[in-house]
Amino acid sequence: MSRVVLDGGDHLVSHLLNFPADSVEKLLLSSRPHEAAAAAGEGKGAAGIPADILETPKEYVFYFDVPGLPKSDIQVTVEDDQKSLVIRSNRKRKRTDTEEDEGCKYVRLERRAPRNLTRKFRLPDNANPSAISAKCENGVLTVTVEKLPAPKPKMVEVTIN
Numbered sequence: 596m597s598r599v600v601l602d603g604g605d606h607l608v609s610h611l612l613n614f615p616a617d618s619v620e621k622l623l624l625s626s627r628p629h630e631a632a633a634a635a636g637e638g639k640g641a642a643g644i645p646a647d648i649l650e651t652p653k654e655y656v657f658y659f660d661v662p663g664l665p666k667s668d669i670q671v672t673v674e675d676d677q678k679s680l681v682i683r684s685n686r687k688r689k690r691t692d693t694e695e696d697e698g699c700k701y702v703r704l705e706r707r708a709p710r711n712l713t714r715k716f717r718l719p720d721n722a723n724p725s726a727i728s729a730k731c732e733n734g735v736l737t738v739t740v741e742k743l744p745a746p747k748p749k750m751v752e753v754t755i756n
Contacts, residue, residue, distance in 0.1 A: 643712075643713070643714055644659045644660070644661065644682055644684075644712045644713070644714045645659070645660055646658065646659050646714060646716075648716075652742075653741065653742055654739050654740060654741045654742055655718075655719070655722060655739070655740045655742070656737060656738070656739050656740075657680070657682075657716070657736075657737070657738040657739075657740070658735060658736070658737055659682060659714070659735065659736040659737075659738070660734060660735060661684070661712075661731065661734055661735070661736045662734035663734065664684055664712075664731075664734075664736075665731075666731040666736075668684050668685070669682070669683075669684050669731060669736060670682070670683045670684065671727070671729045671736075671738055673718075673724045673727065674715075677718075677724035677725075678717060678718055678724075679715055679716065679717055679718060680715070680716045680718055680727070680738065680740065681713070681714070681715045681716075682712070682713070682714045682715075682736070682738070683711075683712065683713050684711075684712040684713075685711055685712075718740065721742050721743050721745075722740045722741075722742060722743070723740065723741045723742060723743045724740075726740070726741035727739065727740050727741070
């Protein structure tokens with residue numbers, strides 16, 4: 596029976612998977628919403644929108660849960676020289692004029708509408724920033740980013756002297 600002893604700051608997971616220690620930390624920690632917001636320079640009030648990301652052979656598909664947000668309150672942009680996909684919403688609770696005119700008031704407000712939702716993703720090199728589409732149905736925002744076609748290998752014939 597053999598025993599593995601790791602010295603220094605190496606992690607057992609890194610050793611077993613044959614990854615450098617810092618790669619595992621980046622893999623496990625970099626996609627967390629609060630860290631993404633902090634890395635993007637967002638303020639304390641910014642909250643992260645949970646996301647699932649699917650890679651297919653032809654595209655990347657981002658799924659965001661945005662219950663109760665109409666599509667008019669959601670902004671999808673590409674920033675930083677077309678290298679970052681940014682999802683934002685600055686929604687505030689809207690009250691109708693009839694509630695205030697008739698002397699109505701809320702007795703309890705437990706369903707707080709999220710303010711300043713923000714997520715920022717670095718697009719891969721093979722993403723096509725000019726071929727992005729988004730749709731919002733049943734409280735799920737789906738953003739599709741097409742991939743660029745794979746570059747064809749370039750062959751240069753060299754003459755032999």
